[in-house]
Amino acid sequence: MAAGTLFQDLGCYGSDVVDLSISSQDFVFLHGCKDGMELGTMHCLATQDPGNLFQYGPRQGNFELCQTLANFLTEEYGHQVSSEHLFITGGSSQGLVLLCNVLFQSGDPVFVADLTGCSLDIFSDLGFKVVSVPSDENGLIVEELDKLLKVHSYRKRPATEKRPFWGFVYLMTIFKNPTGHSLSEERCNALINIFKKHKVLCVCDDTLACLSYAKSNPPFKPAPKRLFGYDTSSTGSEECGNVVVSLGSFSTIFSPGLRIGWLEAPQNVLGHLKNSSFVRHVGSSQHYLSGVMSSVIELGELTKRLSFLKITYHGRLNAVFDALVQHLPKEVKLSKPQGGVFVWLTLPEKLNVNELLKVCREKYNVGFSPGSEFSSTPNKFNNCIRLSIAHYNEKILSSAAERLATAIMERI
Ligand SMILES: Cc1ncc(COP(=O)(O)O)c(C=O)c1O
Numbered sequence: 001m002a003a004g005t006l007f008q009d010l011g012c013y014g015s016d017v018v019d020l021s022i023s024s025q026d027f028v029f030l031h032g033c034k035d036g037m038e039l040g041t042m043h044c045l046a047t048q049d050p051g052n053l054f055q056y057g058p059r060q061g062n063f064e065l066c067q068t069l070a071n072f073l074t075e076e077y078g079h080q081v082s083s084e085h086l087f088i089t090g091g092s093s094q095g096l097v098l099l100c101n102v103l104f105q106s107g108d109p110v111f112v113a114d115l116t117g118c119s120l121d122i123f124s125d126l127g128f129k130v131v132s133v134p135s136d137e138n139g140l141i142v143e144e145l146d147k148l149l150k151v152h153s154y155r156k157r158p159a160t161e162k163r164p165f166w167g168f169v170y171l172m173t174i175f176k177n178p179t180g181h182s183l184s185e186e187r188c189n190a191l192i193n194i195f196k197k198h199k200v201l202c203v204c205d206d207t208l209a210c211l212s213y214a215k216s217n218p219p220f221k222p223a224p225k226r227l228f229g230y231d232t233s234s235t236g237s238e239e240c241g242n243v244v245v246s247l248g249s250f251s252t253i254f255s256p257g258l259r260i261g262w263l264e265a266p267q268n269v270l271g272h273l274k275n276s277s278f279v280r281h282v283g284s285s286q287h288y289l290s291g292v293m294s295s296v297i298e299l300g301e302l303t304k305r306l307s308f309l310k311i312t313y314h315g316r317l318n319a320v321f322d323a324l325v326q327h328l329p330k331e332v333k334l335s336k337p338q339g340g341v342f343v344w345l346t347l348p349e350k351l352n353v354n355e356l357l358k359v360c361r362e363k364y365n366v367g368f369s370p371g372s373e374f375s376s377t378p379n380k381f382n383n384c385i386r387l388s389i390a391h392y393n394e395k396i397l398s399s400a401a402e403r404l405a406t407a408i409m410e411r412i
Helices: 003-009 027-031 033-047 063-077 092-103 121-125 142-155 185-198 267-275 277-282 287-298 301-327 353-364 394-411
Strands: 086-089 109-113 129-133 168-171 201-205 244-249 261-264 342-346 384-388
Touching: 027 033, 033 287, 033 301, 063 086, 063 287, 063 301, 086 092, 086 267, 092 121, 092 168, 092 201, 092 244, 092 261, 092 267, 092 277, 109 142, 129 142, 142 185, 185 201, 267 277, 287 301, 301 342, 301 394, 353 394
Parallel strands: 109 129, 109 168, 168 201, 201 244
Antiparallel strands: 086 261, 244 261, 342 384
16 A cells, blocks of 8 residues: 555545644654664574564563563653563553453443543443543643542442452643643642542553653753652552553654554552453463564664654754744744643634634645544633644744644634
């Protein structure tokens, strides 16, 4: 299938429109994966025992990858990651679906921040009750979550050995999709207490946590601490054990085509996963590919590629931001994220973003994601826009941002 056709299959536009809703890496980046994979494959085949490599793997995932990945993440996150907490998945979305299937059942509630990049149909298809939690400009409002967990406590079912939590909270605390913001330390600490008080699990999407551009020049500082790192034994009630699972993926830092990722979970959750019938029968995801990825990391190829991605994305973020600041009217609010791939704009309330999108596509050859796509509350965030910097180079982004600003200016 030609690349253009594949992209239409993924729901993207034809080549004339610069579509700033696309959040996957561009083709130039992906060409860069080839060398790393070639080297990794050769190294893996030369160093690993084929009798192990081509066998079914351990339930938790390839041990070599768990170890090299733990070292890599410890360096990138700037916080300790233990290989014993890692579980290899077929990507972060597959990890999420696995947790849903193993630990929860139809009718259980999932609490989701009112601005979320997650496709909520993953949850509704499984029969979960989706409860939307209000957010403000700083992210999820902890007191609102506390109230909603109380309101929905009638949904509590008896905890079973297999399903110890009656519901879960899905969120993103670092360079969040769609706003690019990170949750403050104070809110992260408060959240852990709330999860433990209500005995719910939290599934945190940390797939953008390696993409930090904090500090204006490379080497960049690591991202804020992931929520998993706040969940220490000294926080809150210990009755339900630790309560945070972190989802990670090679899709955002290497290649989405490989469909490989990980989850980082406390032992009390990992035990349930490893002993589930699903993992016993269908587990040990991507064992051979894990061997190759372990070599890619060991050879320094992942670090090399991620450094390139960060420098490139940082340049793109600056280019988009400079163009927007220069050309947007002052009525439009925006703040520069410290990492990730998203920029969030808040336009005056009276402006209808869906109409703007039509004009932008037809007259200015530029597309974006309307804010309402990320909310489950009707008519909310109708005046907001998400832009992605992942898919086009600085020059194209800068010119597209200027055209978008002109279109906005015309309608204010
Ligand atoms: C924020 C975010 N979460 C999840 C994903 C999906 O990851 P995966 O391909 O590992 O399912 C992506 C992919 O780009 C992403 O940007």
